[in-house]
């Protein structure tokens with residue numbers, strides 16, 4: 001991009017910010033042009049790494065616990081077309097990645113099905129993964145496709161969740177997977193069944209390592 005174009009883009013971004021200033025996604029306070037959350041929430045909420053053990057012996061890490069203000073921000077991000085929290089959640093994911101992943105070749109995500117993507121208009125985990133990749137200065141790549149849509153996970157117990165995600169994902173591009181150290185991103189980790197299934201598919205497709213990070217980890221109150 002030439003310098004004039006860059007200058008005009010910055011000017012346009014500033015004008016948008018003046019008309020519609022950034023707000024903290026957790027408490028709605030006005031925040032600066034480059035800020036992703038207010039100082040108070042940053043100090044209060046970035047408490048991780050929270051760790052969820054996966055059924056295959058791996059772990060998923062996150063900087064946020066899925067409750068209160070974080071839960072509301074994630075829900076608005078996931079279901080309310082409000083992507084205002086994406087920057088802050090990606091910052092948290094990048095921080096968790098520093099603990100979770102000793103080496104990263106590329107960042108990828110747990111994908112939505114084509115039907116859910118059409119309904120929602122955007123894939124929140126992809127957006128999160130792209131922003132995390134930007135912060136970590138690593139390439140983003142699509143590695144998985146959701147090939148089956150079964151029941152929604154949140155109404156199921158632990159065993160049903162594991163069974164429900166089986167064979168729902170397939171490798172999308174083996175070239176991007178083979179021999180790679182991948183950082184796999186999702187929005188919320190509850191039982192970790194989805195992460196574990198995606199990790200299994202990627203490892204079977206030849207990934208060297210798959211490190212799992214979610215924006216937030218939910219407390220596990222599921223019947224086995």
Ligand SMILES: [Zn+2]
Nearest residue numbers: 024027038041
């Ligand atoms: Zn705040």
